[in-house]
Amino acid sequence: MSIFDIWLGILQGLDVTATVTGYGLLFAVPFALIFGVAQYLAKGAVLFAVTCIIEFWRSSAVIILLFVFYYALPVVGLMLSAVTVSAMVLGLNIGGYASQAVRAGLQSLDRGQKEAGQALGLSRSMILLLIELPQALVAMSPTFVNHFIQLVKATALVSLVTLTDMTFRAKEIAQIEYNPVGIYTSLLLAYFVVCYPIAILGRLLEARISSGRELARGL
Amino acid sequence: MREQSPDMATEISGLNKWYGSFHVLKDIDLTVAAGSRIVICGPSGSGKSTLIRCINGLETYQGGSIALGGVKLGDNAKETTLARRDTGMVFQSFNLFPHLTVLSNCTLALRRVLKMSRRQAEDIALHYLEKVRIPEQAKKYPAQLSGGQQQRVAIARALCLSPRLMLFDEPTSALDPEMIKEVLDVMVSLASEGMTMLCVTHEMGFAREVADQVIFMDQGRIVEQARPDIFFGAPSHARAQQFLEKILH
Ligand SMILES: Nc1ncnc2c1ncn2[C@@H]1O[C@H](COP(=O)(O)OP(=O)(O)OP(=O)(O)O)[C@@H](O)[C@H]1O
Numbered sequence: 001m002s003i004f005d006i007w008l009g010i011l012q013g014l015d016v017t018a019t020v021t022g023y024g025l026l027f028a029v030p031f032a033l034i035f036g037v038a039q040y041l042a043k044g045a046v047l048f049a050v051t052c053i054i055e056f057w058r059s060s061a062v063i064i065l066l067f068v069f070y071y072a073l074p075v076v077g078l079m080l081s082a083v084t085v086s087a088m089v090l091g092l093n094i095g096g097y098a099s100q101a102v103r104a105g106l107q108s109l110d111r112g113q114k115e116a117g118q119a120l121g122l123s124r125s126m127i128l129l130l131i132e133l134p135q136a137l138v139a140m141s142p143t144f145v146n147h148f149i150q151l152v153k154a155t156a157l158v159s160l161v162t163l164t165d166m167t168f169r170a171k172e173i174a175q176i177e178y179n180p181v182g183i184y185t186s187l188l189l190a191y192f193v194v195c196y197p198i199a200i201l202g203r204l205l206e207a208r209i210s211s212g213r214e215l216a217r218g219l
Numbered sequence: 220m221r222e223q224s225p226d227m228a229t230e231i232s233g234l235n236k237w238y239g240s241f242h243v244l245k246d247i248d249l250t251v252a253a254g255s256r257i258v259i260c261g262p263s264g265s266g267k268s269t270l271i272r273c274i275n276g277l278e279t280y281q282g283g284s285i286a287l288g289g290v291k292l293g294d295n296a297k298e299t300t301l302a303r304r305d306t307g308m309v310f311q312s313f314n315l316f317p318h319l320t321v322l323s324n325c326t327l328a329l330r331r332v333l334k335m336s337r338r339q340a341e342d343i344a345l346h347y348l349e350k351v352r353i354p355e356q357a358k359k360y361p362a363q364l365s366g367g368q369q370q371r372v373a374i375a376r377a378l379c380l381s382p383r384l385m386l387f388d389e390p391t392s393a394l395d396p397e398m399i400k401e402v403l404d405v406m407v408s409l410a411s412e413g414m415t416m417l418c419v420t421h422e423m424g425f426a427r428e429v430a431d432q433v434i435f436m437d438q439g440r441i442v443e444q445a446r447p448d449i450f451f452g453a454p455s456h457a458r459a460q461q462f463l464e465k466i467l468h
């Protein structure tokens with residue numbers, strides 16, 4: 001097997017990696033927004049419950065969560081497909097981290113922003129949607145790009161629940177042919193090729209935000 | 220733009236407020252008649268900001284009542300929201316929305332609260348931006364403007380909702396000296412058009428020129444309330460005398 005064949009073999013897993021990533025975003029983005037905002041607004045028992053849920057997803061080991069949801073839940077009669085389990089576990093884990101960025105972004109806004117909205121007679125939800133979230137999300141967008149990259153990299157774990165992603169393909173090839181250096185270097189490069197453009201995108205975004213700020217300051 | 224009539228007065232009676240165990244406002248009685256211009260001054264921490272923040276519901280209070288144009292401002296959220304629309308607030312730190320253009324800052328509430336069309340809202344916003352003498356900055360973002368310009372935008376933003384009462388909390392104290400005048404000029408012309416104003420400021424020149432009442436607060440109380448000529452001529456309370464000596468050098 002040439003290096004070229006190894007590459008082709010690994011890339012056969014790209015669609016699974018991409019599917020889990022994309023599907024995972026469908027869990028991560030709403031979770032981050034809803035729970036980040038909830039943690040910012042809620043009080044008392046609701047705040048406690050929200051924080052518990054976030055901490056569960058953020059602080060549990062992803063591998064164990066994958067095993068629990070894939071192998072243990074069927075025992076109690078709940079069958080979820082490997083893709084669903086993977087997307088949910090990885091998505092909510094990253095979503096848990098991202099929710100903290102959402103909350104921190106909202107909390108770091110000047111209190112005067114909310115007050116100015118109140119003084120204009122805007123409702124609380126309008127203040128959130130029109131004033132607070134737009135500012136917080138823009139400020140936090142480089143962080144979200146980092147979380148996105150983490151999600152892509154974390155999909156390497158789904159090979160443990162039978163999905164034939166790029167990592168699984170590499171292990172398959174490794175069983176046919178003894179070439180650990182060639183195979184795993186190729187695998188490493190494959191993830192790099194996927195993630196690096198995202199990182200560049202993140203940097204462009206960051207540059208735009210800070211130049212936007214400078215422009216706004218009149219430099 | 221609205222007609223001013225006597226029933227639009229703001230009545231504050233027996234207002235008491237605590238922050239925890241700290242009694243920040245004590246038995247405040249104050250009537251702001253429609254068309255009147257009241258300047259509030261007093262040492263730092265005397266409760267000036269807290270008082271005007273109570274009037275538009277940014278702070279809650281524990282005793283007494285505040286009525287705007289006959290409507291009592293209660294803990295009913297809807298009434299509070301309505302009362303806020305009748306009062307315009309100008310903050311020391313401008314509090315413009317940095318992610319919106321000057322024009323959008325002004326049209327936001329018109330469009331979202333009063334549900335006006337964009338055209339209609341922009342016409343109103345431009346009218347008030349002209350009034351504060353910066354229509355040409357409408358497409359810029361707040362941070363591209365000087366402090367004085369930002370504060371004038373903040374005034375225009377508040378005026379857009381045709382408030383019956385304008386509240387100012389030290390509108391010029393975050394400004395460099397050369398910009399204070401442009402903001403005060405706008406406020407003077409507002410006053411000359413009959414706007415009801417309640418203004419916390421230590422700009423005594425402004426107070427002399429436009430105020431019909433000066434209120435001196437100390438430790439949560441209104442200690443003295445007088446016409447400016449009397450207040451500046453011979454304040455009756457020792458604390459007010461000391462305060463005036465300090466700020467007038
Ligand atoms: N959120 C709060 N919690 C507790 N105490 C507060 C709070 N806000 C204000 N205070 C206290 O209440 C008092 C009155 O504050 P306020 O801001 O009304 O004073 P002020 O007269 O506007 O002073 P300044 O001239 O410094 O603006 C101060 O002693 C202040 O420390």
Ligand SMILES: [Mg+2]
Nearest residue numbers: 267268269388
């Ligand atoms: Mg104050």
